[in-house]
Amino acid sequence: MLDTPGLIALESRLGAANYRPLDVVLTEGKGVWLTDIEGNRYLDCLSxxxxxxxxxxxxxxxxxxxxQAQKLTLTSRAFRNDQLGRFYEELAALTxxxxxxxxxxxxxxxxTAVKAVRKxxxxxKGVPEGQAEIIVCxxxxxxxxxxVVSFSTDPDARGGFGPFVPGFVVVPFGDADALAAAVTPNTVAVLAEPIQGEAGVILPPAGYFARVREICTANRVTLILDEIQTGLGRTGKLxxxxxxxxxxxxxLVGKALGGGFYPVSAVLATSDVLGVLQPGQHGSTFGGNPLACAVARAALRVIVEEGLVERSAELGAYFLDGLRAIRSNRVAEVRGRGLMLAVELHADAGPARPVVEALRGEGILAKETHGQTIRLSPPLVIERAEIDWALERLARVLH
Structure with missing residues (x-):
């Protein structure tokens, strides 16, 4: 049986090097806890x-x-299944x-959303064919x-992958005036994350999205919110x-829609937008399969029945206060909403990677992003005592 170094070497030898994971090999998970192949337990703070x-x-x-797996897993959308309509009904009613x-x-x-709003x-709207523009942040x-990487501003995401898809206009995140100035008669949509997760849990100024909504409505522009990370309870609201x-x-929702068991995502939209799609114009062999629908229905029930949205709001505020109470010259800022949190290190405090590696040694699995930021987003089922346990170790590592 391969040990941790052996399994890491196996991945390195046969896998593409497009990830840089922490050197922990996980084998079991339950609730907020993960266990590696050596029996060490870790609090999952990435989810x-x-x-x-x-x-x-x-x-x-x-x-x-x-x-569901014992009854029917896949038919493709060439046929109907008894889970799809129920999934539609429950997700549409909830959202x-x-x-x-x-x-x-x-x-x-x-x-899918990009294709739909262009169409x-x-x-x-009557935009001339081939001239549609989408404003992104x-x-x-x-x-x-x-x-997607055609409108990314991350050089690592874009470098070497061109030529890129045209039709996107980039404006600063959180600057409603810049967004308003970028709107033209050919603008069909604004696409944004309510909180920029991968960028380091960046929150916009208060009132920003209310203003963006007003700008979109006034100019007959569709507003697309990517809630794949922020949705389904993560920020303390559904x-x-x-x-x-x-x-x-x-x-746009995804990630938690599959409950960690299965990849499921969905585009939620007005009839006006999704009504433009006709048979044969868009689809997916696996999208809407009965196994995915059954899993997603159960995932949504758990969020509602266990009050995970409310837990995220309450325990997120508690975790945020605890992080801000940590006295450390290395910490420049603590920010977040719900259980979507981040600790930003001062530029002269060194990169975040050694910190997350030290946290692993303390039994916490977190991830750095953009050099100086540590993301902290535990499962919404976390308990207050587990947050206290994490805060004690975070204080020790960040001292």
Whole structure:
């Protein structure tokens, strides 16, 4: 049997080097805890980038997955199945959506939204063919496909992958005046994350998205909010858009929609936008498959029945206060909303990578981003005592 160095060497020898994971080999997960092959336990403070909001291997989601896997897993959308309509009904009712289009990964949901709003622009708004523009924000992260990296401002995401897809205009995140100035008659959409996760848990100024909503409405522009990380309870609301009392025309959800068991994403939109898609114009072999729908239905029930949105709001505020109480000359800022938190180190305090490696030694698994930022986003099932346990170790490492 291979040990930790042996398994790491195996990955390095046969796998593409497109990730730089921490050198821990995990074998089991339950709730907020992970166990490596040597039996060491760790508090998960990443939640697979919000994909396991409900905790690892939640028994209710597992039971639904096993039950459905014994009956029917895949038909493709060439036929109907008895889970899809129920999934639509429950997700639409929970999010007050008019139409649902299921996909698999978050990036697929983003690509789907881009296609749909472009088609809407041509067929409904009357933008000249081939001239549609979508406004996006600097520092964005919406996935890794060629279409998505075409409007990324991250040189690592873009470098060497051109030529890129045209039709995107980049403005600073949080600057509503710059966004308003970028709108033209050919603008069909604004695409943004309510909180920029990969950029380092960057929150916009208060009132920003309310103003963006006003700009979009005044100019007949669709507002697309990428809630793949922020949605389904992560920020202390079911959808992060609720913090400013707005409703997007298109909302993208994923990650936690699969409860950590299965890749499930969805485009939630008005009938006006998704109504432009006709048979044969878009689809996915696995999107909306019965196994995915059964898992997603169970994942949503857990969020509601276990009060995970409310837990995120309460315990997120508690965790944030605890982080801000840590006295450390290395910490420049602590920020976040709900259980989507970040610790920013001073530039002269060194990079964040050695800090997350030290946290691993203390039994906490977190991840650095953009050099100086440590992301802290545990599953929403975390308990107050577990937060206290984490704060004690974070204080020790950040001293």
């Amino acid at each position: 697979a980038y919000s994909a396991v909001n409900q905790g690892h291997c939640h028994p209710k989601i597992l039971a639904s997955m096993v039950e 007050n959506s008019q139409k649902v289009l299921p996909m698999n990964s978050g990036a697929e949901a983003v690509e 809407w622009g041509y067929e409904v 600097a520092g964005n992260f919406h996935g890794r496909t060629l279409g 959808l992060a858009e609720e913090h400013e009392g707005i409703v997007a025309d298109v909302t």
